[in-house]
């Protein structure tokens with residue numbers, strides 16, 4: 001009798017323990033996955049495919065001022081932007097993630113610069129992202145006072161225009177926040193810029209500022225401001241999809 005009681009108690013304990021372990025395991029497995037899926041659908045840019053195209057690279061430095069090269073600023077800001085957009089749930093594709101030009105990716109033109117642009121267009125049109133952003137820095141050697149961001153979109157694309165408007169506003173705010181007041185501009189509708197003219201999805205060319213303006217240049221070459229300006233771009237993208 002004593003023996004049987006002990007057996008029953010023992011087996012009850014085993015069953016309870018087994019149940020408890022199963023519950024913890026199921027909770028952990030399903031609960032965890034559930035939490036992940038809830039989290040990823042809740043993130044503001046979940047499911048959005050975004051191409052970031054850091055202008056120039058490799059042999060092509062873009063705009064220059066002494067030893068400061070546009071291509072480096074473009075890449076630095078783009079890499080920061082990629083990380084931030086991914087944290088918001090976006091799927092981000094960079095046309096380049098290091099200091100290279102892209103002319104070697106096609107033979108569609110005899111001109112190196114043209115081949116480079118064609119590669120970027122091909123990546124965008126083959127991927128068909130929700131949006132793309134080409135990141136650049138402007139230059140105006142004859143007018144060093146000219147400062148601030150400028151955003152270009154294709155004149156016929158309503159969505160590109162909307163994205164450009166949010167970007168122009170948020171970028172100007174980023175400059176204003178650090179005490180650098182730049183001219184209030186409207187985005188520029190354009191029909192001739194190669195990337196805008198030849199791409200199918202909505203997208204823009206973002207000129208972050210002027211390498212020929214001392215304050216723009218000083219800001220655009222500091223990590224802090226690069227982060228700030230990348231954040232401004234994220235806010236604009238969120239507004240666009242919001």
Ligand SMILES: [Zn+2]
Nearest residue numbers: 055062136137
């Ligand atoms: Zn450029």
